[in-house]
Amino acid sequence: MSPAESVSSVRSEPEAQPESSIQPERWAPRRGATLRLIGAELRLVLGRRRNQVLIAGLGTMPLLIGLVLYFTSGGPHGDGGPGFIAQVTQNGLFLVVSALFICLPFLLPLTVAIASGDAVAGEASTGTLRYLLLLPVSRTRLLVAKALGALAFVAAAVAAIALVGLVAGAALFGLHDVVLLSGTTVPLSEGLVRVLGVVLYVGASMTGLVAVGLFFSTLTEVPVAAMAATVVTAIVSTVLDSLNALSAIHPYLLTHHWYDFAAFLRLEVDWTVVAQGLGVQAAWIAVFGSLAWSRFIQSSITS
Amino acid sequence: MSDTLAIRTRGLTKRFRTGQIAVDGIDLEVPRGAVYGFLGPNGSGKTTTIRMLLGLVHPTAGEVELLGRPMPQAAREVLGPVGALVEGPAFQPYLSGRANLVHLDTCDPSADPSTRGRRVGEALDRVGLGAAAGKKYRQYSLGMKQRLGLAAALLRPRELLVLDEPTNGLDPQGTREVRSLIRELAAEGITVLVSSHLLAEIDQVCTHLGVMSTGRLVLQGPRDDLARHEDRRVTVTTTSEHLVAARQVLDSLGLSDVVSGGTTVSAALGEVVTPTIAATMVAAGVDLVEMVVSEPSLEQVFVELTGEGFDVAR
Secondary structure: OOHHHHHHHHHOHHHHOOOOOOOHHHHOOOOOHHHHHHHHHHHHHHHOHHHHHHHHHHHHHHHHHHHHHHHHOOOOOOOOOOHHHHHOOOOOOHHHHHHHHHHOOOHHHHHHHHHHHHHHHHHHHHOHHHHHHOOOOOHHHHHHHHHHHHHHHHHHHHHHHHHHHHHHHHHHHOOOOEEOOOOOEEOHHHHHHHHHHHHHHHHHHOHHHHHHHHHHHHHOOOHHHHHHHHHHHHHHHHHHHOOHHHOOOHHHOOOOOHHHHHHHHOOOOOHHHHHHHHHHHHHHHHHHHHHHHHHHHHOOOOO | OOOOEEEEEEEEEEEOOOOOEEEEEEOOEEEOOOEEEEEOOOOOOHHHHHHHHOOOOOOOEEEEEEOOEEEOOOHHHHOOOEEEEOOOOOOOOOOEHHHHHHHHHHHOOOOOHHHHHHHHHHHHHHOOOHHHOOOEHHHOOHHHHHHHHHHHHOOOOOOEEEEEOOOOOOOHHHHHHHHHHHHHHHHOOOEEEEEEOOHHHHHHHOOEEEEEEOOEEEEEEEHHHHOOHHHOEEEEEOOHHHHHHHHHHHHHOOOEEEEEEOOEEEEEOOOOOHHHHHHHHHHOOOOOOEEEEEOOOHHHHHHHHHOOOOOOOO
């Protein structure tokens, strides 16, 4: 076809069309669009090989701890570690708690950092962010979907530790009635509920850091930078938490209440302690969630 | 509001925080149904302009109307009917081509899930990726990635396609295919804005051209008006003994810049039409072996306007 022919055929078209041919009904969001977006995000996050490997890796932690304790448990128990680690060989249920305890200072924050730091920055670095926004996906909805994707990732990681811990603990040491930190024994069924409380509390304790990571993720097109900043935030918080001179701000630190999961292992669960811990997380989510949103909503997409 | 223009900007300006002016008050006008070639050397501000048209980058000053609606305010209503390829394709590297399109379409708030499979298949076939649809994006060649980017823009019937350097990374065959794809789409009544730093790649499909140079729109209009007729030259071939006579004929007709050598004589054509030249030659007894009219290529016009060929602007 010669250029001249295409010119004439094209130029005759506009007259045939209505003046403004945008059909609002065709391009209006369909019912369930937000749910589909969230579903797509979850599939992307949980279907990604890298993330699966990471979750599987975290899942091997309780197995590793269990095996070490199993093969070294010849001597007397209670070698100065926290009560629940000493108890693992008595009751496999405590492997869940011990594994979470061991993953809490570094491995879980690292997982949170990877999940949340990658959320927006990962899409920005591959350039896919601009194509999502051109669909158009609203920035607010996209950020919500990204947050839920990161939370699902963290939840999967915590669940993997808990499930492998439970199975490995049961297989290596058996599951028995639970001796609480206060010395009282409760039936296994109640023990399971209390350990579930520990797992949920630890999971919830990560949500503030997810919000922080999401915020960093909106600041950069380099996912690793956002991940590193998130890990550093957790570390700095831990350091500040250890300085007595700063005891006035300790209750508000992101990591201060992380170990309060032990509240579930006392005779009377101290719900004030639990509520404080969750409240601090909610506050961090509110602050950094808003920061992430206000930043993302007005940023120029130049990647 | 304008209903005859698919894209219209007024004084569109982008100044970066560094103070550099990337786009300097341009008035872009893309008529509905046009294939608008958006030309300019690398770094002349084309991509920044396209990003502002699509609401990805906020203008420092000026207005944008896309399909008659103000951007970025109307982004949600307007971007649906707009398909875009901006600064290269971008997909999840660890997903296949098909899975990437399915993912993108799932995220599209107004896309119909029940027709998704068919639309994804058709888009892949249309760009010739049907056979490679199951391959991971990471393993695609540059040309295949570019094709997948086009397929994503074609997932739904659009009214306007904004294609930023769509032939980038394609071999000559691929470039031809993209050109014929653009022709097909234009024939369906879709307005196309296609940018390139190589005029030759898109010249043949364009009905309109706009030329950017260092942030300014230095030329814009229907393509055929831009080939400057006053620069056309006529070259007459005759025999060596008639050369002087032929030269006298061209002089007598008032043609300027007459140059002769060997058996040819040429001159700037001006307003004189070729039948007049032929008739006068014959009347003067000149053996007319051949007469050729040459136009300056748009490439020459382009290079003259932008002051450079392949070099980046800054």
